[in-house]
Amino acid sequence: MNDVFIKFFAKIEISMWINCQNKVIFHLLIYICSMKKSFLFFSFMTVLFFSCKNDKKNNPTDTVSEIVKEKFSPEVSQLQRLLLSKPDSTGLRLKLAMLLDSIGQPKEAILQVDTLLRKDSLNYGLWFTHGQLAEDIPDTAMAIKSYQKAISIYNSPDALLSLANIYAEQKNNESLIICQRLSEMSLGREYDAHCNFITGIYYARTGNKAKALQYFNSCIANNYTYMEAYIEKGLIYFDQKDYRNALSVFQFASTVNSMDPDPYYWMGRCYELMNQKDSALLKFQQSYSLDRSDPQVKAAVVRMGGKD
Secondary structure, eight states: OOSSOOOOEEEEEEEEEEOSSSOEEEEEEEEEESGGGTTHHHHHHHHHHHHHHTOOOOOOOOOGGGSOOSOOOHHHHHHHHHHHHOTTOHHHHHHHHHHHHHTTOHHHHHHHHHHHHHHOTTOHHHHHHHHHHHHHTTOHHHHHHHHHHHHHHOOOHHHHHHHHHHHHHTTOTHHHHHHHHHHTTTOOHHHHHHHHHHHHHHHHHTTOHHHHHHHHHHHHHHOTTOHHHHHHHHHHHHHTTOHHHHHHHHHHHHHHOTTOHHHHHHHHHHHHHTTOHHHHHHHHHHHHHHOTTOHHHHHHHHHTTOOO
16 A cells, blocks of 8 residues: 555455356455456456357467466465366366456466467457456556457447546546546446546546546545545545545545545554654554555554554
8 A cells, every 4th residue: 555556455256157168166256456446247257258158179278387386375276277177168267367366466367368368359358357457467558458459349338447547547538538428328326436536536647636526526426435536535635735634534434434444544644644643553553453464554553653
């Protein structure tokens, strides 16, 4: 976690039958990081749908042997062994890709998707997932190309939003054009919230703080649980050294989702810069208790005189 980029984590557990050429029971955990991964579940389902329709035996080049030889979880090792005997199984390879990404190995995960694309290059879902994994690497140029390819196959709002989000971070006004087009399609409040958020990101990154606040507020009005919008809104005040208003935003965000570690971290940063060390330590400790994997939060606890 740092003052520029925030990560948000959620977890989806999937259990289902995939009736492809090889019947496989799916039971996996997908960890969704940041706003950009909010469409991963949709893309995963789309990949399965299109891949099941196109599952053919044509002996693709197996990429199991290309995975870095280090000790992964037993589930990953088991899938690697299964793929050696069933290299044509789309379901197994997708499951392996998702598991690799969930344990922080997006480069290895994308190799699995590359293999699937070699035999099914017109699969929208595969290209969309490729873009998501490319962002995790991170390889923004690759992600843009993957999303553009996905959109050329199927003009999906989800791929358009993912592309617009990258453009917004790059201060590219193409993001505004995409969001305006999607808003005019009246896809519903959830999509309106995403468009508002991405538009707010564009204005925040280009320095138009007033417009950024306007769109973050619109995002929250469409979806009051949209945590990223609260954090970005608070950061506008934080960057302006208006710590009291920033603190107010982060405090309210913590009531919306008391299990999200990020509002507590930013509350701690506000208290720290307001020279309220005891309050800062308390908030850092709350954040650390919810996510002990973030070294910056751990460092903040220690910096305030606490124990990790």
